[in-house]
Amino acid sequence: MKRIAWVPLVVVLLASALVIGGQSAGQSQTKEFVVAAWGDPYEAGWRKSLVPAFEKKYGVKVVWVQGFSTQTLAKLRAQKDNPQIDVAMMDDGPHRQAVALGLVEKLDRSKLASAKELYDMAFEPNDMGISFGLAVYGLYYNTKAFADNKWAPPTSWTDLARPELKGKVTVHNIGNANGLYLLLALNKIAGGTDTNLDPGFARMKQLAPNVVTFDKFGETPTLIQQGQAVIGTWNIDRVANLAATGVPVQFVYPKEVAWGQKAVITVVKGRPTTDLAHKFVDMILSAEEQVNTAKFIFYGPVNRMAKLDPETAKSVVYGPEAMAQLTVANWEVINQKRPEWTERWNKEIEAR
Known part of the structure; x- marks a missing residue:
C-alpha cells in the first residue's frame, strides 16, 4: 500500500519540479541589453516609449545604468578590457573623448533605416556614434519670483551677477556642461579665446558671491522648488521637465x-551585441521615437520626419531655424584643456 500511495506523490513532485524548472529556464533565457545613460527624468521618459517598444520587439530586458556623461565615460574606460555596456548615451564632449580612447564602434549606416531621414547635424565624424537629440544650454529663471519682485527678466549671461540676485543663483560645477558653458560664455563676452580663458575666470570670480551652490549632484531643482534659487545655468530639456511638473520656470536663450x-548614442566596442545595438540606435532615431523623445525627454529631434505638437515644439530645439541659433563648442580644444581648467576652477572659483 505504501508503494502504491507514494507513486502519485512522486509523479506530482516531478511534474512540479519540471514546471518550476521550465519557468526558471525560460526566465533565464531572456537576454539583457545594457544601456548607460542619464537617470531620471530621462530614464523614466524613455521607459514610457522606447524601452518597452524595444523589449517587446526584440525579446530582451533593458538594464539601465544611470550616470552623468562623465560618469558613463568613466565606466566605459574602466570596462575597456571587458565591456558590460551595449550602448551608451552621452553629451557630445565626453562622447568625443570615448572615441579618442577607442571605446566606440563605428556605426554601419546600412543597418540604420532612419539615417536617410536625419539632418546633417546628427552625424558624427567617421560615423563614430550619432546624435539622436539636440539641447541648448543657457539660463533658467523663476517667472513668479521675478514678477513678484518686479525684476526684469534675464536676457544675458551677465544677468547672473546682478546685485539683487545675490545668494539666489545656481551655477553648475565645471564638470557639468552647464558650468563649462557659462565659463566659455563669460570668456567670450570678456574678449577671451578658445585657449585663453583668463577673462572668463576673472568674470567667474566676480560672479561667485552671487552663487548659492556650484551644483555637482543635481541639487538645482530642489533649490528652485524650495525658493532658495531663482536663476541659474541649465539646459532647455531640464527646464522643460521641471516646468512640466508645475514649477514656474522658463528657459532663456542668452543674447x-x-x-x-x-x-549622442554610441555602440560600445567589444560587445557581442553589435547587431542588436544597431537596432536600438535605429529605433531611437525613428520618427515615432523622435517625437516621443521630444515629448517625454524634451530633446529636439534630429529626424526631419518627426512632427511635434505646438506645445512640445515650444520646449525643444525644433527645425532648421532653431538649429541655426546654436553655437557648437570646439570640443577638440575643450577636451584637451578641460583637466587644466577644472583644476583652476576648483582652486580659484569654488575654493574661495
Whole structure:
C-alpha cells in the first residue's frame, strides 16, 4: 500500500519540479541589453516609449545604468578590457573623448533605416556614434519670483551677477556642461579665446558671491522648488521637465551665445551585441521615437520626419531655424584643456 500511495506523490513532485524548472529556464533565457545613460527624468521618459517598444520587439530586458556623461565615460574606460555596456548615451564632449580612447564602434549606416531621414547635424565624424537629440544650454529663471519682485527678466549671461540676485543663483560645477558653458560664455563676452580663458575666470570670480551652490549632484531643482534659487545655468530639456511638473520656470536663450549640444548614442566596442545595438540606435532615431523623445525627454529631434505638437515644439530645439541659433563648442580644444581648467576652477572659483 505504501508503494502504491507514494507513486502519485512522486509523479506530482516531478511534474512540479519540471514546471518550476521550465519557468526558471525560460526566465533565464531572456537576454539583457545594457544601456548607460542619464537617470531620471530621462530614464523614466524613455521607459514610457522606447524601452518597452524595444523589449517587446526584440525579446530582451533593458538594464539601465544611470550616470552623468562623465560618469558613463568613466565606466566605459574602466570596462575597456571587458565591456558590460551595449550602448551608451552621452553629451557630445565626453562622447568625443570615448572615441579618442577607442571605446566606440563605428556605426554601419546600412543597418540604420532612419539615417536617410536625419539632418546633417546628427552625424558624427567617421560615423563614430550619432546624435539622436539636440539641447541648448543657457539660463533658467523663476517667472513668479521675478514678477513678484518686479525684476526684469534675464536676457544675458551677465544677468547672473546682478546685485539683487545675490545668494539666489545656481551655477553648475565645471564638470557639468552647464558650468563649462557659462565659463566659455563669460570668456567670450570678456574678449577671451578658445585657449585663453583668463577673462572668463576673472568674470567667474566676480560672479561667485552671487552663487548659492556650484551644483555637482543635481541639487538645482530642489533649490528652485524650495525658493532658495531663482536663476541659474541649465539646459532647455531640464527646464522643460521641471516646468512640466508645475514649477514656474522658463528657459532663456542668452543674447550673446546659446550653446548647442548634441546628445549622442554610441555602440560600445567589444560587445557581442553589435547587431542588436544597431537596432536600438535605429529605433531611437525613428520618427515615432523622435517625437516621443521630444515629448517625454524634451530633446529636439534630429529626424526631419518627426512632427511635434505646438506645445512640445515650444520646449525643444525644433527645425532648421532653431538649429541655426546654436553655437557648437570646439570640443577638440575643450577636451584637451578641460583637466587644466577644472583644476583652476576648483582652486580659484569654488575654493574661495
